[in-house]
Amino acid sequence: MRGGGLREALASRVVVADGAMGTMLQAQEPTEEDFQQLEGCNEILNVTRPDLVRTVHEAYFSVGVDCVETNTFGANLAALGEYDIAHRVHELSEAGARIAREAADRFTRDTGQPRWVLGSMGPGTKLPTLGHVPYAAVRDAYQQNAEGLLAGGADALLVETTQDLLQTKAAVVGARRALTALGSDVPVIVSVTLETTGTMLLGSEIGAALTALEPLGIDMIGLNCATGPAEMSEHLRHLARHARIPLSCMPNAGLPVLAAGGAHYPLSPGELADAHEDFVRDYGLSLVGGCCGTTPEHLRQVVERVRGLAPVERRPQPEPGAASLYQSVPFRQDTSYLA
Template sequence: MSTAPQLRAAALREALATRVVVADGAMGTMLQAQDPTLEDFQQLEGCNEILNVTRPDIVRSVHQEYFAAGVDCVETNTFGANHAALGEYDIPERIFELSRAGARIARESADEFTAGDGRQRWVLGSIGPGTKLPTLGHTDFATLRDGFQANAEGLIAGGADLLIVETTQDLLQTKASVLGARRALQATGLDLPLVCSLAFETTGTMLLGSEIGAALTVLEPLGIDMIGLNCSTGPAEMTEHLRYLARHSRIPLLCMPNAGLPVLTKDGAHFPLGPDGLADAQENFVRDYGLSLVGGCCGTTPEHLRKVVERVRALTPPERTPHPEPGAASLYQTVPFRQDTS
């Protein structure tokens, strides 16, 4: 077992415990902006993970832009490197290969910037939700879990410092992701942070109707290192969920919102929240809810993250005093274990 990954992971844990760590922003839109060809996609149009093998220069340039903006860590271009998503392109056997390639590109970029000024940079291994919802019977749990394990093993082999199960929409899919990642860590003998980021719709629940309390009750006992929110909405719609987590979560918090709710224009979706707006929101979230990890999702750019870095770098997250509520959860809601003495 190499000591370098463990040392980097230990340094990342220390940073998350003592200051605000800043991650990057959107990946897909920045890749598409470089206009990759159908040949670059190996005729699998839209499969961004293929670019890790065919056009690593494009993927590397995105990481470099974010590091140049001052972020501490970047996410790998592996959001769709899972059984469900790659299965739709008929290449599920390439999960490990594309995950490892994506992590390696990010690792090289991080190491290059670290060597330049001595400040440690990290790689967050992105584990996306895929396109199948096991709760609705789209696929079986074991198939999903094993695909996520291959995804995580590739990320670890490529040099990821943390695994982030993100944009989760179905709590059963989330559990498959977390357990697959946990199996990968056990298989490789590494102890990397494993964090989970949920996607809540404008309805106030996850896609299948799960409330924030249900998600916390289900996921916290799985031993994840951090919980939070990303994607689906802008920061304004995340406030109440973060307030709940700050009040009840025993583990640290993260938040990576979109640049507001998308507005449909004749040129496609436009995200209205500018860099200052995102920076204002993240500064307030750190002060109010004690976030340890912040970043951006859809519609956020290096300029957004540059502003966030400027605003939160000097902040120390306030101490939270959570009040955990033991309970049991269905798919939809949590029921606290409160004794009714009447």
């Protein structure tokens, strides 16, 4: 069954995912015709220039990563809606997954090392908590997104870069409905994004995210984007102490530094590898990778550093509670005398 091999790998060793996608695509200088006059819509390249997308996947597989993310970060209602092509969610999702699947299968055959595909489900540009878009519409579009990814051959569904807990729930529920509709069983991974403020975009703390999302039956929770590994450490510490499920981390290559040529990510490949090695040993991560600013060289060094490591056994102490949008409130009974 698809996804089963990935589950076994995550339980027995550290699995390495890829790094940045968008910058790698832009570096190949796609034309306006490639974008079908929808400049910046990278998902269109899944049907117009699959060779460009395949090149990125192959660059990461060539340095030894175990899995790549599909080029479907924006294949959702809000992002595609801005280009007036929201009706193409399923089509572009399936096309993106199929490109990654073909690359993964080829490298599996050529190397004998199993390679997997993570179906990327990005956050979109509308926040249902703020009333930008109805929850039901977002949920149903995420189901189309997930069904396309599964039809194209994804081994897992990765709900990533989430900034709004209601949007995250919509994506997870949409993913679950897709799995049920297609009779599939692959892991559902959620990766939240915490800003330099220490919270998600709408102010949610990591404890609120864990309390709200873990009961939805997700297979893994973690962090990605917005910051480098240094800023993620305390949030990972909280997850390591309280999460019942495995953990992941895909940081940026540090905080961006503005230079004459634009934003520059300062974290070197060796520094990213150092951070992931520490995180695996300290927090028991099962899945590691990179986000903005990371390159195949970053991931090559991560692969070398964590290859052969098994996730450190954690002894989490979950604390039952309820979450508001902002924080988790534990169910603690105060039995002290009150006069």
